[in-house]
Amino acid sequence: GEDQFRIRSYRNASRVISGMSESISRMADDQEKLKKLPGIGESMAEKIIEIAETGKLRQLEELKKEVPQSLLEVLRLDQMGPQRTKMLHDALNIQSIDDLEKAAREGEIEKLEGFGKKTSAKILKEIEKFKKEDRPDRFLLGEVDELISSLLDHLEKKVDQMTIAGSYRRRKETVGDIDILATAEDPGQTMEHFVSLEETREVLSKGESRSSVVLNSGLQVDLRIVKKRSWGAALLYFTGSKAHSIVLRQIAREKQYKLNEYGIFRGKKRLASKTEKAMYEKLGLHYIEPELREDRGEFKASRKNRLPRLITLEDIRGDLHSHTDAxxxxxxxxxxxxxxxxxxxxxxxxxxxxxxxxxARGLDEKRLAAQVEQIDELNRDMKGFRILKSIEVDILEDGSLDLSDEILKELDLVVCSVHYHRNLSRSKQTSRILRAMENPCFNILAHPTGRIIQERRVYEIDLEKIMKEAADRGCFLEINAAPDRLDLNDEHIRMARELGLRLSISTDAHALDHLNNMRYGVDQARRGWLEKEDVINTRPWSELKKLLQRK
Ligand SMILES: [Zn+2]
Ligand SMILES: [Zn+2]
Structure with missing residues (x-):
């Protein structure tokens, strides 16, 4: 029915308000006030109240069950709102993105009233983009850690050593499935244990050296048991990436070696296999960290011994973006x-x-001033720690900041964000942000592209131009460490490094445990080749303070 197609707005609503349960319930107490807030109509207010009272939106949960997953994916295309999706569903029985693509290519869509050739072409373009960027079958790195933690705990007792290889080890932002490598005294017993774990939904295969299961979450986990002496070779082989492995094999071939998951061989003679380091050295290379194994210049850097000394979590001295129940x-x-x-x-x-x-009941000048006072007071008794006075101030549509310079000047640092008017043209969005940077209070651009992984695409901006300007002006960009954001992404981070722009890594924590997401930001920074010096919150406050003085 009609309702099926309203799922998107419910989803959006529930996303916006998830993670703010307490302030929601406070808002829900005052229902009349809630209805008057901009952007919230009567029906949305009722949904918010329902979420506050029940913890979830019943309609959304029911709709999720009714609507096929493939149709929900259609709704994720920018060109496809609920109405259009319903029209195409009714007229052409479109059930999935593949259906949609076929109908567009065969000219069925342009024949429909209200669509036309232009729209049909736009839809096709969207589909191409979607297929390139979105892999809905993949899990967020942060999700995966939660999904497998108890499995790893159980398995740990039955193995000698264990590492997760694949894209997980390379710390990619999303992970397809999990490849565990292990050595064990009694492989048969370990495998028996592995396939009988409680969280297993299905056993795909079971053997002495390899078994494969699907967890209740839908995540596929493979366990391979390898010999100790080929540990390094197996690790190198199963960590990938594919592109990296292809080059490794080429190098081996040039040296008349054979490279496989058991080692490097000349004829039958095993030349290296125990450690990855030994494997790389046999190929004339310095050890390459897993995060760099993408064939993006790491071989050249390795040969010249110019690989970056990658930043580590321990280098981080503080968080530069967090929220409170204010x-x-x-x-x-x-x-x-x-x-x-x-x-x-x-x-x-x-x-x-x-x-x-x-x-979110954002702060006005008066409430911010009160918070500043509160922080000053707390800092007075604080030893060896400093609370930094800050704000995540909205960049308004015209590029001005949402609060007056008078109050912003009182702060230690000003984090600036685009939350609204995401659909401006590329040139408008870019000059909006550049204009904001002209304000001398501007320090850090938060979540610079606005993406939510597998949910919301980046907004159109000229990131290179923004990065260059930021470097010139003494501003910084953020690596937002929230596992569903990771914004900037690895390639953008690399670009920043090449442009000489330093970055912050911040969790944007909305709750205590979000502070632990710092590691995901550091992971992406490593994938972007960053060293400690490239990240401003590796500095002690005395140095950071100087960096925050605008040029
Ligand atoms: Zn934000
Ligand atoms: Zn924030």
Whole structure:
């Protein structure tokens, strides 16, 4: 029925308000006020109240069951709103992106009223983009860690050593399936244990050296048991990437060697196999970290001994983007600060939303001033830790900032974000952000492309131009470490490094445990070849403070 096609707006609503349960319930207490907030009509207000009261949206849950997954994917295309999807579904029985593509190619769509050739072509273009960027069958790296943690705990007791290879080890932002490599005294018993784990939905195959299962979550996990002496060779082989492995084999061939998952051989003689380092050295290369194994210049750098000394999680001295329950965070300022201290940080910036984000009860000048006062007071008694006064201020459509310079000047750093008007043209969106940077209070551009992995595409901007300007002006861009954002992505990070622009890595924490997402930001920074020096929050506050003085 009609309702099927409203799922997208429900989804959007529930995404916007997920992770802000406490402020939601507070908002829900005052239902009349809620209905008057910009962007929230009566029916949306009711949905918010329902989520506040039940923890989820019943309609959304029901719709999710009714509507085939393939049709939901159609809704993710930019050109395909709920109405269009319904029309095509009714007129041409479109059930999936493949159906849609076929209908467009065969000229069926342009014949429909309200569509035409142009729209049909746009839809095809969207599909191409979707197929290139989106892999809905993949899991977020952060999700995977949760899904396999208990499995790893169980397995650990039955193996000698164990590593997850594949794209997981290369810390790609999404992971297809999990390849576990292990050595074990009694492989048969280990395999028996592996296939009988509680969270297993289906056993795809079971053998002495390799078994394959699907977990309840749908994630496929393979376990390979290898010999100790070929550990390095197996690790290298199953870590990939494909592109990296192809080059490795070429190099081996040039030296008249044979390279496989058991080692490097000349004839029958085993030349190397125990460690990856030995494997690389036999090929005339310095050890290459897994995050760099994408055939993106790592071979050349390795030969010249010019590989980057990649940043590590331990290099991070503080978080530069976090929220409290003053806006849409789940915990109080004191709780967030305490958690950051416990992580061993030296500082943590409190950067709540500004007033434009009305749904999150963004701070106006007065409330921000009160927060500044509160932080000053807390800092007075703080030893070895500093709370940084900050804000995540919205960049308005015309490029001005959402709060006055008077209050922004009071802060230690100003994080700036685009949350609204995401659909501007590339040139307009770019000059909007450049204009914002002209404000001398501007320090860091948060989640610079606005993407949500597998949910929301980047907005159109000239990132290179923005990066160059930022470097010139003494501004910085953020690597947002939230596992569903990772924005900037690895290639953008690499571009920043090449342009000489330094970055921050921040969690954008809306709750205490989000502070732990820092590792995912560091992972992507490593994939982008960053060293400690490239990241501003590896500096002690005394140095960071100087960096934040605009040129
Ligand atoms: Zn934001
Ligand atoms: Zn934020």
């Amino acid at each position: 806006t849409d965070g789940r915990h109080s300022l004191e709780e967030m600060v305490e958690a950051a201290r416990k992580k061993g940080y030296e500082y943590c910036a409190i950067s709540d939303h500004s007033r434009r984000v009305a749904m």
